[in-house]
Amino acid sequence: VLIAHRHSADTTYLDAARAMGEYVLRNIVTDPSDPNDGLLLAYEGDNVTVNNQTAFETLPGLYDLAEATGDQEWIAQARRAADFAIGGFNPAEGLIADHYHVNNRSFIIDPDNVLPGRIALDDAALATLSDLTGDPRYRDVFLAMADRALRDEDPAGTWVVYPPWHRDTGRLHIRASWWWGYPMLTAHDLTGEQRFMDAAIRAGDWFLSQQHLDGGFPYAPLVSGNHGSFALATSGSAVSIIIWATLFRRTSDERYREPIRRSLRFLTAAQLSVDADDPNVRGALWETLNVPDGTVAPGYRVRDIAPIFAVRAADTLLSHPELIPDEIEPLSNAMPW
8 A cells, every 4th residue: 555655656555555554553462560561462363462573564554654744663673573573483493383372362373383483584574673663682583593494495496394384295385486485685784705605596586486387376385386276375475576576676687587577468368357247356357266066157366465465466567677578468378169
């Protein structure tokens, strides 16, 4: 929403973003007498435990609000939430607890996690917070988790060992290389160490290996490469554009250009028309296909995740106009008859 505001100067978007930020702040515990003081109630899947990774994914929105409004209170509240969350960080392991049980007031490791925690490199939220506050603690935690991620990387360019699924399922999440591979560029910037840049390139290569001929991506491929026929993930096309365009800027590697074009073509096709009969989905992007259910048109599943990253992908390409194709041709069917 703030990207739309930046490109349009329409204050409607800024007002909406501020309202969203205020919602986040209302869900931070602010009672000094409560052991949960500072906890961001980033529930995901239930209303019992807070997902620490989701908490870190929330913070960059507060940073962006501070930049857009000039109000540093957004940073102060982000710092408050981060301080609570890193209370679950294990420096000996370079991992952070998966969840925090709100009622029991304790950090917990998921019972199906084979490791004593997970990494939370998402959007380099902690590294950015270190820059914004001058506090090196956040940078140190970020780099410790980045170092741990390099040790656990498998297959190359992605991670089967970390949640959301148990390692033994062999399932890979299409955005795992985005969550934990893309921030390796920040780790490289902070340290100058080539091993982090190489990891980011491997993440980009993993996306190259997963892209379909038409620019689409599977949501949960197996390590073997097999995947479901209807398990598409439009968000994969969006995040692939961001990481490839960023790598292109840093490396000038031409092999990213054509895959970017294919992903952009898929995103364009996945967006529902502004003239759609149902006003609730006009302009949205579907994330995946609904499985056949015996009707003529089982339809699509619309999630926030596809437009969130599609907007960021578009913003990234606007900063790299040399990567925007002159024409975006429509998707074609390999079996037209």
